[in-house]
Amino acid sequence: MRLHGLLCAGLLLIYSTAFVHASAACSKPVYLTLDTGHMDVAPLIADILQRHQVKVTFFAADEPSKIGDGSLGTHWAPWWKARAAEGHAFASHTLDHVYWRADLPDGRFQVRPSAGPQVGQTQAWTSADYCAALDAASQRLQSLTGIAPLPLFRAPGGKTSARLLAAARACGYAHVGWAQAGFLGDELPSEKYSNAQLLAKALRDVRPGDILMAHLGIWSRKDPWAPAVLEPLITGLQAKGYCFETLRSHPDYQDWLNAHTK
Numbered sequence: 001m002r003l004h005g006l007l008c009a010g011l012l013l014i015y016s017t018a019f020v021h022a023s024a025a026c027s028k029p030v031y032l033t034l035d036t037g038h039m040d041v042a043p044l045i046a047d048i049l050q051r052h053q054v055k056v057t058f059f060a061a062d063e064p065s066k067i068g069d070g071s072l073g074t075h076w077a078p079w080w081k082a083r084a085a086e087g088h089a090f091a092s093h094t095l096d097h098v099y100w101r102a103d104l105p106d107g108r109f110q111v112r113p114s115a116g117p118q119v120g121q122t123q124a125w126t127s128a129d130y131c132a133a134l135d136a137a138s139q140r141l142q143s144l145t146g147i148a149p150l151p152l153f154r155a156p157g158g159k160t161s162a163r164l165l166a167a168a169r170a171c172g173y174a175h176v177g178w179a180q181a182g183f184l185g186d187e188l189p190s191e192k193y194s195n196a197q198l199l200a201k202a203l204r205d206v207r208p209g210d211i212l213m214a215h216l217g218i219w220s221r222k223d224p225w226a227p228a229v230l231e232p233l234i235t236g237l238q239a240k241g242y243c244f245e246t247l248r249s250h251p252d253y254q255d256w257l258n259a260h261t262k
Contacts, residue, residue, distance in 0.1 A: 026243040028208040031250055032056040033178065035093055035154060036072070037217035039065040041226040042079060045216060048231050050086060054244040057089040058216075059154040059176070060141055061097035063115045070115070071216065072140045084145035089246035092153040092173065095136035098125075100159045109164060114156065130164065131171035150247060151260035152176050174256045176247060178213035181205035184233070186214045186225035195228035202229075203236045211250070 034045065034056055049056060060072055060080075068075025072095075084090070096116030104110055108124045125133075138149045153173040155164070165175050185198040206212065214225065234244070247253055 026245065028240070028242045029245045029249070030182075030206060030208065030237060030242050031211045031247055032244050033059060033154070033176065033211060033213050033247070035059045035156075035213065035215045036061050036063050036097075037215035038063070038219050039067065039071050039076060040217045041224060042076070042216045045226055045230060046079065046083065048226075048234065049088075052231070052234050052238070054234055055087050055089070055246050056244065057091060057150070057152075057176075057247045058083065059091050059093040061093040061115060061137055061156065062095050062140065063097050066217070072137070072144065077144050080141070080144040081146065084147050087246075089248050090141045090145055090147070090149040091151075091176070091247070092134045092137035092141070092149060094130075094133040094153070094156060095140060096133065097156045098130075098133050099156045100161065100164050103161050103163050109161075109167075127167035127170070130167055131173075134168060134171065134173050148262060150257065152247060152253065152256075172260050174253060174260075176211065176253075179207070179210035181207060182210045182212040184212055184214040184225070184229070186221060186229070187218045188221070190221050190223035190225075195223060195225060198225065199229045199232055199236075202233055203240075206237060206242070208242070209251075211247075 032054065036059070062070045062072035065071050065073070065076065072080075096113035096118065098111050098113045100109055100111055101122070102110040104124055108126050109130060110122060111125050111130070112122050113119055134153050141149045151172050151174065153168060154176050158177050160175060168175060181202065184202055185193050188198070202212075214230070218225070248257065
């Protein structure tokens with residue numbers, strides 16, 4: 001009995017120490033978010049995240065991809081399923097990557113999709129139209145991952161208006177932007193913003209609680225960001241005592257998630 005008690009006490013100490021260590025490690029959280037893109041770097045990104053046990057939140061639209069039938073197409077279905085099994089979180093980016101452009105006097109929104117059957121066409125959408133676009137991406141994500149996406153969204157380009165945000169909230173979606181220091185710069189021209197510069201800036205400026213934003217591949221950048229920056233960014237921030245969490249635990253969204261998660 002005494003041996004059993006000692007073993008139990010030892011296990012309790014181990015678990016308690018691990019819990020304290022985990023809590024201490026997460027006293028400086030950051031929230032890495034990744035929007036869809038051409039997907040060419042998606043396997044590399046997944047390997048890096050898994051190697052360093054980093055969990056992120058993916059904002060997904062069905063965008064053209066270098067390989068396969070779009071970022072939310074059948075080709076990439078196993079990739080998304082694997083990310084769900086690893087514990088990442090997912091949210092809508094509008095199915096056709098639809099940019100808000102203006103509020104119209106009649107209450108509608110001027111928008112322009114950058115993917116899908118209406119790519120490049122300026123359209124006038126009602127609030128219901130926009131909500132349908134948010135739902136479509138969420139439903140596709142759920143079919144691919146097998147889990148319910150978060151009741152959050154990111155507008156392409158981060159472009160919104162107060163009226164658009166209110167319309168989205170009315171149909172169950174809160175918007176997620178990013179911190180100023182969290183703009184990781186992967187969509188900037190590499191001729192002006194080198195990977196070394198972007199890495200140094202992020203390591204210098206990121207602060208606890210920041211939401212960080214990058215993409216699963218940017219067509220226009222000549223010197224790809226992810227292969228050069230993502231891993232040293234993760235290890236550099238971890239060396240400073242930062243940990244990476246999904247938006248499931250972001251304090252600004254806790255009340256919303258509690259009220260709107262099914």
